[in-house]
Amino acid sequence: MMRNGTVTTFILLGLTGDPQLKVLIFIFLFLTFTLSVTGNLAIITLTFVDSHLKTPMYFFLKNFSFLEISFTSACIPRFMYSIASGDKVITYNDCFTQVLFTDLCGVTEFFLLAAMSYDRYVAICKPLHYTAIMSSKVCQTLILGCWMSGLCVIMPPFNLALTLKFCDSNIIDHFTCDVVPLMKISCSDTWLIEQTVIILAVLTLNMTLTCVVLSYASIIKTILKFPSVQQSKKAFSTCSSHMIVVSITYGTYIFIYMNPAAKKQVTINKVVSLLISSISPVLNPFIYTLRNNQVKKAFKDFIKRIVLLFSNKRK
Numbered sequence: 001m002m003r004n005g006t007v008t009t010f011i012l013l014g015l016t017g018d019p020q021l022k023v024l025i026f027i028f029l030f031l032t033f034t035l036s037v038t039g040n041l042a043i044i045t046l047t048f049v050d051s052h053l054k055t056p057m058y059f060f061l062k063n064f065s066f067l068e069i070s071f072t073s074a075c076i077p078r079f080m081y082s083i084a085s086g087d088k089v090i091t092y093n094d095c096f097t098q099v100l101f102t103d104l105c106g107v108t109e110f111f112l113l114a115a116m117s118y119d120r121y122v123a124i125c126k127p128l129h130y131t132a133i134m135s136s137k138v139c140q141t142l143i144l145g146c147w148m149s150g151l152c153v154i155m156p157p158f159n160l161a162l163t164l165k166f167c168d169s170n171i172i173d174h175f176t177c178d179v180v181p182l183m184k185i186s187c188s189d190t191w192l193i194e195q196t197v198i199i200l201a202v203l204t205l206n207m208t209l210t211c212v213v214l215s216y217a218s219i220i221k222t223i224l225k226f227p228s229v230q231q232s233k234k235a236f237s238t239c240s241s242h243m244i245v246v247s248i249t250y251g252t253y254i255f256i257y258m259n260p261a262a263k264k265q266v267t268i269n270k271v272v273s274l275l276i277s278s279i280s281p282v283l284n285p286f287i288y289t290l291r292n293n294q295v296k297k298a299f300k301d302f303i304k305r306i307v308l309l310f311s312n313k314r315k
Contacts, residue, residue: 007170010095011088014079014175015270026083032278033076039285040065044297050298056134057123057238060116061288063143067112068281071105074098075176075277082175095177100158102176102277107204108150113246114208115142117215120239150220153200160193174270176277205253212246241288248283250275 015025047053047062075098082088090098122133161179167187174181179197183190218240226232253271288295 004033007166008092008128009089010092010168010177011171012079012082012090012175012177013171013173014082014088015274016150022083026080029076029080029083029278030060032282033072033080036072036278036281036285037069038282040069043285043295046295046298046302049302052294053298056097056118056119056130056139059139060112060143064109064112064116065285067109068284071102071109072277072281074105079175090177091219095172096158096162097160098177099179099182100154101250103154103180104147104150107153108146109249110204110208111144111146113242113249114211114215115146116242117212117246118142120242121215121218123238124219124235135210153204157193157196157200162197164188164193175274178273205250209250212250216243229231247285248280252280 015021016022043065044062047058078090078098119134119139123130128135157179161182164182165188166185166188169185172181172185179193183193216239219235223232223235226235251276
């Protein structure tokens, strides 16, 4: 629908028009979304109920899990509804609300990963001062800083996107609302918003990645000085999960925004975007739990408590 030179609704084309492929995609999304929410909620629950997990490391992990749930919930359920009902129409307000939340969660994730790497740096390089440096107030300030930084990064391009006019088309060649596909169908001059998006994306990636690289360079340097091999292995094991998540997150985003070939291939971009919003949130809880003995122990203890509670009720 067109009104006053712009649109009141958009049509999301999705990934494919093939009915059989749509069924497979829906099943895939249902499974990944369920696993993602369940896995990340499990981590959040464990950090609340287990006293051994009330440390800065797990405080950040709890917030990271919340961020993952928020990110995947902002786009996947709407796409699943579109596949199941065949309704591809999304209102102007809903579309830009989706842009706001997905971008905010996506950008905040980079700052949170940088904060988590700093936490690991303090834990390994300054163990005697860890409790004093990473106090509860500092951790809370860092989390607030991550969200505020994410908001500061997305607001300039988001405000510019709100001024876009859509005169000729309201068909978005994507499964979710995003600034880039919106710019493609706009009849406004998009040069300023394009430059703003590129500059802020590059600054965010460079700033956060520099923090991560510097933190891990210091961590590796410190670990190599450890006299015991057992000490080195233990130190590496506390960082390995975070390093894997960092590699996955930065790798996929760099592929989308820095790979010229990928920009020209819309289908590849959509598939990679789908993997970011569905697979990554599933992998993260498994990476952290399968490689972390404390989380595995907390999970087993939690299950034992639930079983004991139900058995006592039956009696």
